[in-house]
Amino acid sequence: MNKFNISSILVALGLALSGSAIAQNISKDEHEAAEKQVAAEYKSDKAQCESxxxxxGDICMAQAKGKEKVAKAELEAKFKPSKEAAYKxxxxxxxxxxxxxxxxxxxxAGNEKDVCEKAAKAILEQAKAEAKAKQHH
Known part of the structure; x- marks a missing residue:
């Protein structure tokens, strides 16, 4: 796999997880119903990964866990909107x-794997820095 393909994978993942607008306040009942929906979706996603x-399978589980964590963070941001919630x-x-x-x-394999992992870590650190900067504006 060449550097273009590694970059393509990382960019595609970033775009796939990058945006969904956070709506304003939801009621406690809506929050509880949404929590149950997130749990049910995770359980379903996890079951699909087991096959x-x-x-x-590892990639699938990482996607399922990530989807769940993002959904929970978005749900909390809808329930209690704040800069801190948006940061999370x-x-x-x-x-x-x-x-x-x-x-x-x-x-x-080999050196390309190391390059891929370092690129992934750099993207993580950059995204965290950007989130922190947005939190303070």
């Missing part, structure tokens, strides 16, 4: 992206 073997959403997305990227790097 996969090897690194494909951004960090959850960055960390989810990183975990999936790391798993995808496992499909690569």
């Amino acid at each position: 996969l073997t090897g690194n494909a 959403v951004s960090v959850a997305k960055a960390e989810a992206n990183y975990e999936v990227s790391k798993e995808k790097c496992d499909d690569i």
Whole structure:
């Protein structure tokens, strides 16, 4: 796999996890219902991953866990909107992206794997720095 493909994987993951607008306040009942929905979706996603073997299963689980963490952070941001909640959403997305990227790097061998992992870590750190900067503005 060449550097273009590694970059393509990382950019695609970043775009896939990057945006969904956070709505304003939701009621306590809506919050509880949404929590149950997030849990049910995670359980379903996890069950689908169990049918996969090897690194494909690991990638699937990283995606499922990331989706759940982002959904929980977004839900909290809807329930109690604040700059801190928005920051947590951004960090959850960055960390989810990183975990999936790391798993995808496992499909690569040698020096290219190291480059892939370092690129994933750099993207994580950059995303966290950008989230922190937005939090203070």
